[in-house]
Amino acid sequence: MGIVLDLLKQDVRFHEGLKACMNCGVCTAICPAAEFYDYDPRMLVSIVQSNDEEAIIELLKSDTIWYCGQCMSCKTRCPRNNCPGLVINVLRKISQELGYFTESVKGRQQILIKRNIGDTILKTGYCIHPSIVKPELHPEQGPVWEWVYNNPNDVYERMGGNFDKEGAGTLRKINNEVLGELKAIFEVTGGTLLFDKIEKFSAMKAREAGLEGTDGNIDKYIEKVNAEDKI
Amino acid sequence: MKAEGKRNIWREYQKEIACDHFYYQRSCIRQNFFPASEKTFLKILRDELGKDIYDDPLHTTCTGIGYHTDVVPFDTIQAVVARHFALMTEAGYKNMAISCVTSFGIYSEITETWKEFPEELEKVRKSLKKAIGKEFEVPANIAHASDIIYKFKGEIAEKQQFELINKQTGKPLKIVEHIGCHYSKMFPSKGVGGAEFPHVLSGMIEEWGGEVVDYPERRHCCGFGFRQYMVQSNRGYSLSNSKKKFESMEPYMPDAIVANCPGCNMFLDKWQYTLAEMQGKTYGQNGKGIPVLTYEELAGLVLGYNPWDLGLQMHQIDCEPLLDKMKVPYNPEDKYLGANKKYIGRPEVAACLA
């Protein structure tokens, strides 16, 4: 057995997510991603079920594994109690661990997410914080959000919040001691390691593509990833 | 449509919801976009229902968005959740009240994993101990915050100030309910009413006088898609899924949408604005959008709370048409004022929805 199959089988979610698939298609039928992208969770599961290491590696390098929106509607319906969405989580984890994610347009986006959501978690204790929902990057949020964004102290105070202050309450400041605990958990459980791998493999890809700055920054690479340009 | 068929299904899914003494787990998205909803929830529990609920400053995000965007490993999120269980245990609580549907899904997935694979639980106990020296008990009861409102919907009805009735026509308000995929699609038995015909919101709507709209794409995802929204170039996924739902509900002419999940709340509100801007089309009546409420806001309106204390001014889609139908009084002048009526500027008017 190859390394990828080994990694798959070590993940408890793989056993929860894939028992045996009979290719009935109920997952694809209601999959929001299947309707939007050229994507078929049934076929993806078929490839994984084949135990074909090479075919699975191809998958890990492809856009395919990044189309799922994690709604898990597939789990409700599967007559064999599989959950393609959970298999996806495992494939994505392995793709990042082995660096395959930088081979695809959608996979490369992981650096954007790591620097946005990932870093925000450790910096603020929240996945989403008003400071990262910048109106210029989120035109869909509309003028009301812009008003909130520009007046966070006043708006959150009006809403009975405790914005950026000590103590309990909405959007309170999460203190350094707590953030320290969060960081310790990330270090002990592989969270920090995954962040580092996403950074490392992205930097490698940037270098390989000649998109690394003289000081080692990968801003140009990130710009291209953002624009879904070929790299 | 035969309502009896649904009632039979609901009888199958009677989930156990604790009565009192809750440890509150806040939601990242709700705090950002519907902060007053969490305040309202605490107020309803404490002041209206006389319950004890603990709002712990020490808890953090569950990292759920990080997990579903795949930058946070399963081992890590398990330990973060375990830390919350440790905080709950230390504070002397056994029942979790979770504000976010994504978190609720995470808590369900993790506790189910521990049941099926006890070695995972042992692994988490060890890693939490190693990381921060804490130990924990698994909660006796894990409820989504809406489960608790559902459980006490009758008590709320007893104090009801405003019915979900269009006072202009005397007819029940037609309300779309949106449950949020992670509430019960993964574990149907963990949701009130199961996965196919969830009853958690429809139960509230009917109890308070409204009528639930059953439209074809009722079960479809709002389109959040985690990485599909978080990455700007993927957002077409998110928008197109919401659009599909609006198109599907449009013929029923709903008076409002009520959502269970803070993410869905935000998207169903904001994407209506985006679609109005992009295609000049609105899905509500008289060229307006369909107001999108959280269940806390809905309960607050029913209880007669001031709409601006409920935070309805933070919605991109104006809720005034709904307030007018319900004959809920409000002062338009106060809408965008800060605390103590301080003037803090106001949002630009959204052209398509004016």
Place this chain on the structure above:
Amino acid sequence: MGKSIVTIGGGIAGIEASGILAELGYAVSVIEKEPDFGGKLKNWDHLFPNMRKAEEIEDYLSRKGKTPGITLFPNTTIASFENIKSGFVLKSNHGVSYSAHAVIVATGFEVFSAERKEEYGYKIYDNVITSADLEKRLKSGTPLTTLAGKTPQRIAFIHCVGSRDAKVGNTYCSKVCCVTGVKQAIEVNKLLPATQIFNFYMDLRMHGLEHEEIYKTAQEKHNIQFIRGRLSEVSENIDHSLLIKAEDTLSGRPLKMNVDLVVLLVGMEPGVGTTAIGKACNIEFNQYGYLKIPDVHLAGNLTSRKGIFVAGSCSCPMSVKDTIEHARSAAFEVHRYLIEN
């Protein structure tokens, strides 16, 4: 010979086995909980594979039930079951005792309760019916319309409802639904030639000499469209037509379709009667809740207890044809047992 037999269940299997044993000279009491005999046969219109009227088999069984030596006890259930040296004593709900040297359990099956497949909206949406409902409507001869009285423009037959589905607890194949679905599609096409008919299937299990022929005929002569994909959900449109979603797995794309009528091809389940009688007789069940046979090849009519035999679909899903054959072999096994003991 003077030996007596009690058959529990007066459906196809019970009557057929009892008739043969009565012909062989045994005294057979047939206990039936319903007021009449023949089981579910009275609900079926035409039978595959040759489309004969179900009434022909009903007539046959009705004659068989009159074989001298048979006594029929309608509206009767078993209240207690006792072992005695020479065999068994069964007491009915009417307080009557029956002694038997051998017992045949022929309690049949139940049609899967389609409302348990929640996502298909049976008993919620107006125009979702089951294959059993359709059979009754075909038999009644009333025009096939939507609830609002409209002739359906499009009908979808949905295979594997309540079968091969861990979600509803039935992982087995019910064997008869594939061919029933194709048979009914042909019948509907004959009645409503302008109506488009679609069958959504995972595999078409059209085994044997005749079933595949029915499938071919459906395609060649009746313009039935077969879509390989299991149905994922049904929802109702504002005009009470139905929106259905599946994947066309041959093209690998999700498929949505509006139809006027959905027919759910419901599978078989062991009935409450089988469960109750099995428990009363203290015989074993298999993992699916049917009565357990000790050897799938060589002892298809035996149970875990000596002297208690099984006939028909209380042991596994069976067609009418298979049920009659199984009942005949049950009669043989009982006869052999009574000669040997």
